[in-house]
Amino acid sequence: MTWLSDGDLAAVVAAHRAQTVGQIVGVAAMGGDLAAFFARCHGALAVAGENRSTSRAEPAPPVTDQIPAAAAAARGTDDPGLIALVDAFAALADRLTWRRREGLAGAADFADGHANADLIGPAGLADHDQVRLGVSLVAPGVTYPNHNHPPEEGYLVLSGGAWRQGDGPWMDRGPGQTVHNVPHIVHAMRAGPEAPLLALWMLWLGA
Numbered sequence: 001m002t003w004l005s006d007g008d009l010a011a012v013v014a015a016h017r018a019q020t021v022g023q024i025v026g027v028a029a030m031g032g033d034l035a036a037f038f039a040r041c042h043g044a045l046a047v048a049g050e051n052r053s054t055s056r057a058e059p060a061p062p063v064t065d066q067i068p069a070a071a072a073a074a075r076g077t078d079d080p081g082l083i084a085l086v087d088a089f090a091a092l093a094d095r096l097t098w099r100r101r102e103g104l105a106g107a108a109d110f111a112d113g114h115a116n117a118d119l120i121g122p123a124g125l126a127d128h129d130q131v132r133l134g135v136s137l138v139a140p141g142v143t144y145p146n147h148n149h150p151p152e153e154g155y156l157v158l159s160g161g162a163w164r165q166g167d168g169p170w171m172d173r174g175p176g177q178t179v180h181n182v183p184h185i186v187h188a189m190r191a192g193p194e195a196p197l198l199a200l201w202m203l204w205l206g207a
């Protein structure tokens with residue numbers, strides 16, 4: 001994205017695009033084929049958004065100590081595109097404003113067992129009026145409880161876990177796999193017992 005002045009962020013977006021647009025992600029997808037969704041989002045990101053200050057706004061929650069362990073899961077694959085993406089992400093993870101999600105009725109270990117950050121979004125390194133790109137981190141054994149939101153969403157998994165939509169079954173998704181959430185669908189995710197869950201999510205805010 002030529003408008004992105006933050007080189008680390010531009011590298012993440014380019015690697016995410018390479019990993020999602022033009023690939024047959026539907027084979028490993030949950031909730032339908034995400035190829036058109038990701039193509040629409042990356043097409044919109046070609047139009048300039050707003051660059052932001054790269055200074056972190058607040059201290060990161062302690063759970064972010066687990067980012068290296070989560071990144072190791074993606075590096076353990078034989079997928080060079082995914083490894084490039086996680087390396088690009090790891091290069092900027094320390095500069096993100098990581099926050100707890102407030103207002104969800106999770107188990108006692110949820111509050112300190114998760115964190116979210118925008119890469120492109122209101123608290124991100126840049127902002128865009130049609131697309132939001134962010135990341136969720138969930139500690140081993142922790143469940144990120146049911147939530148929903150109007151925008152359509154596509155997850156790209158970096159370190160695996162399980163996802164659930166509505167009252168459906170928990171579905172395991174590993175590094176490089178995807179999850180597609182249609183608007184307003186209730187969804188949850190949880191990390192396995194040993195490794196943290198790390199996933200990039202993209203939201204379509206456009207018309």
Ligand SMILES: [Fe+2]
Nearest residue numbers: 149153181187
């Ligand atoms: Fe979501």
